[in-house]
Amino acid sequence: xxxxxxxxxxxxxxxxxxxxxxxxxxxxxxxxxxxxxxxxxxxxxxxxxxxxxxxxxxxxxxxxxxxxxxxxxxxxxxxxxxxxxxxxxxxxxxxxxxxxxxxxxxxxxxxxxxxx
Amino acid sequence: xxxxxxxxxxxxxxxxxxxxxxxxxxxxxxxxxxxxxxxxxxxxxxxxxxxxxxxxxxxxxxxxxxxxxxxxxxxxxxxxxxxxxxxxxxxxxxxxxxxxxxxxxxxxxxxxxx
Numbered sequence: 001x002x003x004x005x006x007x008x009x010x011x012x013x014x015x016x017x018x019x020x021x022x023x024x025x026x027x028x029x030x031x032x033x034x035x036x037x038x039x040x041x042x043x044x045x046x047x048x049x050x051x052x053x054x055x056x057x058x059x060x061x062x063x064x065x066x067x068x069x070x071x072x073x074x075x076x077x078x079x080x081x082x083x084x085x086x087x088x089x090x091x092x093x094x095x096x097x098x099x100x101x102x103x104x105x106x107x108x109x110x111x112x113x114x115x116x
Numbered sequence: 117x118x119x120x121x122x123x124x125x126x127x128x129x130x131x132x133x134x135x136x137x138x139x140x141x142x143x144x145x146x147x148x149x150x151x152x153x154x155x156x157x158x159x160x161x162x163x164x165x166x167x168x169x170x171x172x173x174x175x176x177x178x179x180x181x182x183x184x185x186x187x188x189x190x191x192x193x194x195x196x197x198x199x200x201x202x203x204x205x206x207x208x209x210x211x212x213x214x215x216x217x218x219x220x221x222x223x224x225x226x227x228x229x230x
Contacts, residue, residue: 004159032216043206043220044160093159097216105218107152107159 001027004096006108013084014116021079021111030096031075038091050077084115092104118143118209120221135183135194137224139207149190150208151181203229
């Protein structure tokens with residue numbers, strides 16, 4: 001199998017605080033992980049590409065100091081939303097590509113962030 | 117650069133009727149094409165994908181899609197809709213002969229009524 005988990009599944013925080021979201025590949029090693037953002041009733045927008053042991057590559061318009069990505073191991077990538085504001089409220093989804101085998105993206109179940 | 121256009125943000129069909137969800141793409145390189153399904157508050161599940169070879173691709177849950185290069189299309193079909201098919205469907209493209217960096221369409225919400 002190829003299972004990707006995210007934690008937490010849902011988080012509510014106060015404006016100005018930071019929130020960390022974890023993305024884990026449970027049964028495979030992932031060379032690359034992706035972070036997406038999905039607004040209500042909208043499509044997925046790629047935020048950044050995360051490679052193990054190196055700096056993430058951010059898409060145009062995504063603030064790297066706002067959305068900190070760390071990919072410290074082949075099974076874990078984290079997204080930290082710093083100094084969160086209500087406009088950061090969204091559904092965040094990660095995906096991972098296996099280190100071996102076809103480069104198919106396997107998606108996590110998503111994290112619903114609500115900033116009050 | 118790649119892009120995806122999904123015609124129709126909402127599609128409604130009767131149970132047992134044909135499902136047709138339209139997807140057109142733009143790509144400067146031979147594309148890899150995907151259809152994903154998303155149920156409320158969940159991540160994405162791969163329905164099917166086209167990489168190379170046979171242009172008619174069969175996926176899970178009875179869905180299939182046909183890659184038509186001349187029409188730059190990759191429409192998703194299912195002969196007979198089931199109530200459990202109600203969900204959001206996304207078409208996606210990646211370029212460069214790989215799976216990296218998916219570009220998603222806006223999505224089509226499929227409603228199935230009795």
